[in-house]
Amino acid sequence: MDERPTPSAAERERAARIVAILRELYPDAKCSLDFSTPLELLVATMLSAQCTDERVNMVTKSLFKKYRSAEDYASANPEELEQDVKQTGFYRNKAKHIREASALISERYGGEVPRTMEELTTLPGVARKTANVVMGNAYGVVEGVVVDTHVGRIARRLGLTASDDPVKVEQDLMALLPQSDWLDLSHMLIMHGRMICQARKPLCAECALAPLCPTARATLGQLDGGSETPAEASRTRRSARGA
Ligand code: SF4
16 A cells, blocks of 8 residues: 655655656666566566676576477476576575466466466566566556666656665656566666666766766765756866866
């Protein structure tokens, strides 16, 4: 249940401006996991926990040739599947969840990955984030916002949420933005997190979102709350530094 107060018009407007800038920066942002079927995306997403998408894509290149159906995973030799996914880390749990989820998909859903939040989240190892990824990117059904570590961190830095709880972060983002932005938002924030708003050291001086970002105001100290364009903000910062 969402107990968050309804965002004000000003908060929505600021969120919309952030999304507009992100769309300019990352017009081609999309899911960076390789897949050609909903089952492949489900498996790749399960493997991506605590692992880079790049490494997952390396592993799934051969994995998807070896296991082609839910039944293939469900009937896999447990130790063999563990070895097949070992490079993604936490491989025992991941292999177990993939086998158990695949068994349910095979038995209960005729081998087809279900397409509703309710059904997907009954699968072992599948929580809301994984379900959102599969529904949005494999089926084009957008029921929420994918909140991974990048999305949560940047949403907090941008003042779009104050919460550390991914479910609450998702509710806050859904309240601020129209549904048509939800799928792209997570792709764009993930790219921004990799390129600019990195976990250890955000590159605020190079960030086009700085004029709208309270964290930049705290770290750079010279912005006026959003009336400047990114280029103007950059000039302001350069002149403040005496450059
Ligand atoms: S201004 Fe800094 S903290 Fe804000 S989004 Fe950009 S890089 Fe992240």
